[in-house]
Amino acid sequence: MAANHPEIQVRSNVIRSVTLGVGSIAQDGKPTMQVTEAIRRITYSSWPGSSVVRKCIYRFGLGRSAQWLYTLARCHGKTVKLELNGVEGWFSAQTPAELRNVEGYVLFYEHEMLSAIQEILKPGDVFLDVGSNRGIFTIFAAKAVGPHGMVVACEPATSAFNLLQRNTEINHLNNVKLMKLALSDARSVRNLVIDDPTGLGLTSHLSDADGPSEEVRTADYDSLVAEAGLPVPRVVKMDIEGHEYAALKGMGKTLSSSACVALFCEIHPYALSPGIFARDVEALIESFGFTSVSMKTRREERQVTAMKHATGTVIRQ
Numbered sequence: 031m032a033a034n035h036p037e038i039q040v041r042s043n044v045i046r047s048v049t050l051g052v053g054s055i056a057q058d059g060k061p062t063m064q065v066t067e068a069i070r071r072i073t074y075s076s077w078p079g080s081s082v083v084r085k086c087i088y089r090f091g092l093g094r095s096a097q098w099l100y101t102l103a104r105c106h107g108k109t110v111k112l113e114l115n116g117v118e119g120w121f122s123a124q125t126p127a128e129l130r131n132v133e134g135y136v137l138f139y140e141h142e143m144l145s146a147i148q149e150i151l152k153p154g155d156v157f158l159d160v161g162s163n164r165g166i167f168t169i170f171a172a173k174a175v176g177p178h179g180m181v182v183a184c185e186p187a188t189s190a191f192n193l194l195q196r197n198t199e200i201n202h203l204n205n206v207k208l209m210k211l212a213l214s215d216a217r218s219v220r221n222l223v224i225d226d227p228t229g230l231g232l233t234s235h236l237s238d239a240d241g242p243s244e245e246v247r248t249a250d251y252d253s254l255v256a257e258a259g260l261p262v263p264r265v266v267k268m269d270i271e272g273h274e275y276a277a278l279k280g281m282g283k284t285l286s287s288s289a290c291v292a293l294f295c296e297i298h299p300y301a302l303s304p305g306i307f308a309r310d311v312e313a314l315i316e317s318f319g320f321t322s323v324s325m326k327t328r329r330e331e332r333q334v335t336a337m338k339h340a341t342g343t344v345i346r347q
Contacts, residue, residue, distance in 0.1 A: 119169045158263035159183045161270040165194040186212035186246035214248040215280035250280025265292045272301025285318040297332040
């Protein structure tokens with residue numbers, strides 16, 4: 031009797047169909063892009079119908095199976111190839127969670143900022159990636175600046191840094207300088223709290239709060255330029271979960287240089303140090319001589335795009 035239950039029958043049919051489809055993909059060696067594209071759009075799209083489809087998948091208990099089958103169809107050798115405006119990048123994607131994070135980041139969540147940075151970078155440029163995480167900005171920036179350019183990627187968290195290193199190796203990049211440290215306003219050793227050790231985003235922040243953590247080195251970028259010979263970047267991206275004010279203070283000379291023409295900074299108002307507010311971070315950015323500053327609110331964060339040698343004023347959205 032149980033075998034004839036409509037929900038069980040539907041679940042069996044779906045599993046059998048998807049499994050056969052993935053098996054065919056693996057056998058032929060020709061991934062059916064139409065299938066993976068459809069699944070991708072259902073997964074990330076805000077179209078109302080996609081949420082209904084997602085609910086049906088989980089209603090029948092197919093969520094975990096669907097994730098693994100999609101990962102099998104999408105990935106090759108536990109890596110995934112993603113394209114940003116015609117430029118290809120390869121990334122580690124050994125689990126459905128890792129694939130979802132990388133794919134969602136490039137195709138949806140950070141696509142606008144990634145594209146803007148890609149557009150402004152030129153061959154031979156220096157790009158500074160502050161809070162590199164697994165290296166999505168780093169990889170595409172390295173391809174944009176080319177072999178005569180350079181990317182300096184700073185990431186303090188061990189788990190994220192290991193993936194950053196792995197992704198750099200996968201793409202055979204020789205123009206990336208990896209630095210396992212947190213940028214701040216002084217050299218020190220600080221406590222880095224891992225926000226969610228099992229989470230997708232590998233996010234972390236400097237704090238003395240309780241929770242899973244590790245000790246990390248901090249440094250101000252101005253001293254790294256003066257003492258370690260690091261270059262002044264033409265373009266900077268910063269996403270460091272609430273430590274923006276201190277890190278920006280520590281690179282005031284760098285950002286004020288005429289050689290630095292663009293800053294893309296994500297401000298996390300809820301994670302800023304006591305007594306520091308988003309407007310303080312914004313005012314500090316404006317003090318570095320950027321002639322065009324635009325600010326956009328996304329969820330609880332503020333995305334700031336600051337440019338030099340451009341006509342314009344502060345624009346708030």
